[in-house]
Amino acid sequence: MTSNTDKLRAVFLTALMIGSVFAAGVAFTGGAAADATGVSATTVDREAGDTTTDVTVNYGAGNDSVAYVISADTSYDSGTDLYASSDSADGTSTTFSGVDVSSLDAGTYNVYAVANNTTSPTSEPAASEPTDGDDLTSWSNTDNTFDIQSPSDDTSFNDGGIVFQGQTASYDAEAADGDFGSQNGYTLYERTDSSTGAPVRELNEDSGWVNATTSGLDTGTTYFISNNGQNPSNADINFTIREQNFDVAFDGDETANDDTDIDVTFESTNRQNVRYNVTITSENLDDSELEEIFDDLSEDNSDFIASDIDVNDDDDDEDDGIALKLPSGGDVTAGANFSTIDAGEYEFSFEVSDTTASDTETLNVTEAAEANTEFIDVESVARGDVSTFNVSLTGTKTATLTIGTPSQGYQANVTVQDGNGDGYVAFDANTYKMAGKSINSNADLEPAFSVVNDDDSIEDVELANGQNIESPLDNGNYRTTVRSGPDANNTADDKSRLSITDNTGISGQNIWTAPGAIDKTEDVLDAATQDSSIVKGDYIVHEIQAQGIFGILADADSDLGAVISNGDLDLSTVQTDDSTQLNRNQKEINYSSGTTYETVSDAENNTLYIAVSTDNLNVTRNGDKVTDNPIDFGNDVFNTTVTLTESSDLVDENVSQSAEFSAEEIDHGLNQDTYNLTNAENQTITGYSNAAEGTDYNILVESTNTEGDGFIEPTNPATVDADGELSAEIDLSDASVGDEFEVVLEDPDADTADDASGTIVEEAPTQPTDSTTDEPTDTTTDEPTDTTTAEPTDTTTAESTTMEATDTTEDTDSSGGDIPGFTTGIALVAILGAALLALRE
Incomplete structure (x- = not known):
């Protein structure tokens, strides 16, 4: 019979066993606290001449014996690895200073460390060197890495590259050769084939450098330097001798x-x-x-x-x-x-x-010819515009011009340099910027002058008289002189005059249009036609006749928005009253910001062009941006007014010109619903469009019912002409009589504008000349709208996928907690319960 004492003893031993399982981790952790806790070694920079590192071992208090190993891997090798120890460690760290690592190649190395307490109560053995082949991760308490950086390779040529005849091929052996320092000396070899080299001469090594002069070496021959024999595959570096072309x-x-x-x-x-x-x-x-x-x-x-x-x-x-x-x-x-x-x-x-x-x-x-300068031309100009000066230089590359005289109340000295040596300098003088309220110093005056040819230059600008002028230069004839050199006081070689005439301000405005597919502004102007009906995608081109505005534009680098903001020139585009909806204010197209446009100045013909893209217009109402249908094509009409303002000081009162343009709904299509064409070349298909003249469409013809392989003619350009008509010649010689086909008119965006059907016949019937006059309007108005408007909205809802994604993420939170199981607390409660039961019995 088992006694209560035996039962209690059994219960106690069981509890002790279970407790030891859970406490084992704590016991081991406590024992390791006194070992080495960290180790580090400083980086070795051989480029800076470093050959040593400092190794620092950290450990718990009480340790007095520490050791480290530096190794390239995890296995100890007493022949190559570095080991050192100290039995007089104190505190919590020991640094081994100036550890010599010159025997190690450049690279990343491991440093391992141990620390022991040889005194009571632990009385551990002193740290000792591992045995060859020992696993250093097992031997050590801690480890880390550090770098031995190689010096930069300063070899004077590339491996396999060219060394020119007369140069010295300098090889940085210490930096580049992993076998540097071996007992084998370096030799220069001539490469004879892929496996053999003929020795040419032995080479000396001096402070890590191996130098091979090219004296006596043959041009076009490949040589190599090696300390590993004459096989080219073991070469340290190769080069070929060439003669430099010069x-x-x-x-x-x-x-x-x-x-x-x-x-x-x-x-x-x-x-x-x-x-x-x-x-x-x-x-x-x-x-x-x-x-x-x-x-x-x-x-x-x-x-x-x-x-x-x-x-x-x-x-x-x-x-x-x-x-x-x-x-x-x-x-x-x-x-x-x-x-x-x-x-x-x-x-x-x-x-x-x-x-x-x-x-x-x-x-x-x-002998130099006597220096001389003279005027080729001084361009007369309207007040506020830009005049071009053209000067000839002989025997000099520097000339100084004087514009005006003290008696005229204005004098500017401009020094120019002929940078390309062609004997001429042309430069522009902006009469809007040559004088005025903001022109009080030489620095203020500099922007008024600029060279026409970038090779030439304006060297100096001096405002000798005219600091108190409140407006741009007055109309009049200004005496101009020129002399060689930079000194305006030297005797003039030639004289002329700058004639500034009265300007007319804004004298006219016309509206043109151009195809929207054109990218370059110059091409837009070439393609523009005078037409005030604008469809979406086309350019609006304002042609403005004016004098006196080109200096303003040049000063702002043709940034129309900046000019408008400045207030000297104003441009407003406002919706007409008749096209404005009831109880609404007019819309305005804001050209000063948010609208895409380009300007082209044709000052010679007193014309400014502003090309505006209808694809990017900043339309506002009451100052707020209109985002929903900003332009109502088919209804809106706008009036554009260009004004040279009196604040420019160029005119006594505002001078304006206005022009209207209408935003038209696109109207395009094929001229027939059905086509009977023959199986031959040059079959004509026609259409119409109110887009800008020159707009490119495409007509695609593809078989829909044929006994043969079928046919497709995908690319047949059709360009809108001055009458709003377009046509394409189609090659249907591959078709057969009886074949049926589809005709598709594609707009400039490659979208379908209209379609029709057709049949290949033996001979196409003659069409009455007036049979197609009214058909386009009747057959192409409603169908495209009915078939393409509502479908995307009906088929792109995403509610179900969104909700499902939300639902599936809830389980993630519930799976991250503790898993019920057998824990220390539950085990001890069970044991105590068993003990009480034993006592009761």
């Missing part, structure tokens, strides 16, 4: 010693991607003169750098030539200047500094 040419055989430039071109067809130096010498020119000639190249291209240095390494930079650093690109040109050089013939030698490439050029320098 040519120098002046743009002409002679130049004058004035301040104009002559272009010089440096060309190398096989050395294009890097900059390189050229040494320039000439027997009759010293270094300072050479530098003056070629330093001018940097004005055209700042990447040209001329310098008087010690070219021949004799510790003396005198009379040994100059160095010119060329831009990359292979074919570079800039202007050289001989203004300080005596007349005579000069031979120039050009030698590439690091290769054997060279060239010579001869140039005859002539």
